[in-house]
Amino acid sequence: MQPGMVMAAPYHLGGGDFYGRAGNPTWRALETAIGDLDGGRCVLLPSGMAAISTLLRSVLRHGDAVVLPSDGYYATRQLVADEFADLALDVREIPTPGPWPDGVFDGVRLVLLETPSNPGGDVCDIAELAERAHAAGALVAVDNTTATPLGQRPLELGADIVVASDTKALAGHSDLLMGHLSVRDDELAERFVRARTLSGSIPGPFETWLVHRSIGTLDLRLARQAENAAALVERLRGHPAVSGLRWPGAAGDPAHEAAKRQMRRWGGVFRFELADAAAVAEFLRRSRLVVAATSFGGLHSTVDRRAQWGDPVPEGFVRFSAGCEDTADLVADVLQALS
Template sequence: MTNPAGTDPFGDGTRCVQGGHPDPVAGNPLLPGPVFAAPYHLGGSDRATDTDFYGRAGNPTWRALESAIGELDGGHCVLLPSGMAAISTLLRAVLRPGDALVLPSDGYYATRQFVRDELAELALDVREVPTPGPWPDGAFDGVRLVLLETPSNPGMDVCDIAALAERAHAAGARVAVDNTTATPIGQRPLQLGADAVLASDTKALTGHSDVLLGHVSVHDDAFAERLLRARTLSGAIPGPFESWLAHRSMGTLDLRLARQAENAAALVDALRGHPAVSGLRWPGLPEDPSHERARRQMRRWGGVFRFELADAGSVEEFVRRSRLVVGATSFGGMHSTVDRRAQWGDPVPEGFVRFSAGCEDSADLVADVLNALD
């Protein structure tokens, strides 16, 4: 796999550990604690220039985390209180009544639900296309925004970001990429031509299953200011403590992702050809239909893969018999989890499983999963 960034002075691990930290000062902590404030001192009767004045408009704890994430994404990061807040803020900031919007038909179901239910008053021309295509000629004609999700959740399909961005830009459309599954060190959509990248940082970026957070990163200064204004006026602001927890957690992102990918590779290898398993998909698998496309644009593999068991009861029995794997509807955490996606309304078979490999020992995890299946 290649490194699209290419010019970073430091490696992923260093940037995860050091990103957004202040210069060292004797007697100060390495990562300052969260700043809890509603109003700030103005220094006089009027607002001082370039200082915090009210907690909804700015907070130094947010900015430190935004600096760290923005460095990984390669753009200006705007922090938001959840992944859905990131999606909704971006869509509301870009779209106008009657606009055409391209969405992945196989991506996160709540994105489609939000557009259908909460943006109904905009009377949008919504065009849904599967992540791997086909993307016919004219797919982006008259489109305001193309939202991609790759690898897709939960199907784990991959699209060519650079090629689709070039086509969309030629048609006058902006391109945003939901990068939740890959993370900023697994894939850099802004380097591949996207105008915006967003993610649910609740997942692998923070990785401890204890924070709700999201973000949008963009290249363009004016676009970033538009998103900041939307956040301030809507009140969709992150909590200082959650932001500080996320920044603390980011220091181990490189290590966690490496172990999760190692465990995913071991599990996928063990499940290949297993009589109880069908529909096994992981971009890191050489025979996966998306492998070559993923290899060209992803900087490393992740810990999320999918497969199918016979039915819902089989998934329930699998979880019951496992000692290490639990049922949960998030992914990217320290613990290995499975989520039977049909229960949430995803258009998948009843036995469809999204597996999120955690940070357990590979040998223990493989033995436990095989025992639970057998």
């Protein structure tokens, strides 16, 4: 070896652990657990945005066409517009419920779906859109953050990739950041692992352990959150201060029939509108159980006024994440805060 030359480190040395950034037992334990839930091979990332960024950077090339949800998580669209501007991408934004016109997938490299969408709670048919996208030669990724793998398994519905922010319901305690990608294609999984290793976009071992700890109560937490959401939606329907009430779990909701075909259970996230930003602030001031937070899916009920982040929604638009409080207490508190 000549002076000044650097030997590249291998990614695998006989399958053993040799460097924490390349892999470690704590990651593998959680990746195995999440992979089993998703029905594929999981690759951990340190946040949901790290998972989305790793997906886009690993798949997209200069001049590619990509389909994004126009009503999905705003930071995904911002990432593509700002950080991927030099790729000269053909970005096609479609609302989650459609319409999905003929030819929308022509020449597309990646279709990113988000169902139920954040923050609107709309739903699209994963199986139908995956079939159409695959016929056009596109990969299909589904942001499954809101549903979680207990509520929906996109890989079984035809998607190629699951992307999720485990900061939300999967971890469920509002005390850490985590994300993941799950696939059934080993070559694609290795591409994500390589991107994680070279970028240094790695989750901390303690946060990884905390997520693994949290999965044990995921079923219980989702059940109580859905119970609380159902009770709140029932009592808020027709309330004079509330409009635009939406929850895929409610019979009669525009997304309900599509959601029933592919979701195995409902979550605790729903939406409604109050008169304006001041009304949301007053609601939060009067409530004793509900707090303002931009995350969701945790033990405690939270409200996020999405317009403050630039989402194209009315000023009084509220994303409500029902927590695990006593149902009667939570309903009573919300109703008195709205009175």
